[in-house]
Amino acid sequence: MKILIIHTAFIGDIVLSTPLIKKIKDIYPKSQISYLTIPTGAAILENNPNIDKIIIYDKNNRDKGLFNFFKFIKKLRKEKYDMVLSLHRYLRSSLIAFGTGAKIRKGYSVAPASFVFTEKISYDKNKHEAEKLLSFVKGDEEKKYPIEIYPSKEVKEKANQLIGNIGEKKLVVIAVGSRWETKRWPVEYFNRVISGLSQEKDIVTAIIGGREDESLELKVMENAIDLRGKTTLLELAAVISQSNLLLTNDSSPIHIGSAFSKVKIFAIFGPTVKEFGFTPWSENSKIYEVEDLSCRPCGLHGSKKCPQGHFKCMRDILPEGILADIKRYINE
Secondary structure, eight states, X not given: OEEEEEOOSOHHHHHTTHHHHHHHHHHSXXXXXXXXEOHHHHHHHTTOTTOSEEEEOOTTTTTOSHHHHHHHHHHHHTTOOSEEEXXXXXXXXXXXXXXTTOSEEEEETTSTTGGGOSEEEOOOTTSOHHHHHHTXXXXXXXXXXXXXXXXXXXXXXXHHHHHOOOTTOEEEEEEOOOSSGGGXXXXXXXXXXXXXXXXXXXXXEEEEOOGGGTTSOOOOOTTEEEOTTSOOHHXXXXXXXXXXXXXXXXXXXXXXXXXXXXXXXXXXOSSSOGGGSOSOSSSSEEEEOOTTOTTOOOOSSOOSSOTTSSOHHHHTSOHHHHHHHHHHHHTO
């Protein structure tokens, strides 16, 4: 059986689909699985042993425009897929699924143009995102499939070089960024945590993020390593895998960190809430949020600025409390 997975959303969404990939392989062990995604999605899926082929859909560059869209679909159709799973609630994904000509086409019932699917999947808002995706194929519904990310040996070696020889010291990774500004804990709060950790001789702090996060005015102090803009996605994953604790906003590092059970995840949720289904898939985690704040949530993804102007959902999560929790956990 030839199976195509279509998911062209954010990095975190792609990571959360890896339990489904494993489930598909369990149910259809002889299947050939192809995964269609955007370039950044392809980067985080590299080396996954359950994926036979990664197809890059560069919707913002090479494959942009109506002509290239139909050219892309024509190429897919030649693959003669038996089953297509469209995981993204987006019109373009629905049309691609239909264009493949596969006899079995699955997608969410709430997706645009859902009439093109031969099987409509219920979108249960009360489930974790990974659980929603797992519902695309029936199997052992009690089994919790893990998130899986596979840095290569070379990538792990590069990550070790970036971290350096820290000996018996504990590694705390801090992910400072977010695509949405209101989902980012205030920079001064991160600085107070970094400053507090710099005074601990047995702790090394690694600050991670993309190039877009390099402009954040962070104070990189003693015992801290600034890796913003210096890693690929898999190198970033490898760095996280070496850590004892990850402090992160509600962003993709939450889900990348969930691939490594030994890593304790401290996740900060401001404008978004747990009920959206994007909490850490790992049980080795803790969530920080301001409960009973009437303006939460203010949107599914956050925004550029607080609609109310006070930003209490983040400003009321004080760094001193998180810093104390980090020290307590590290010293246990």
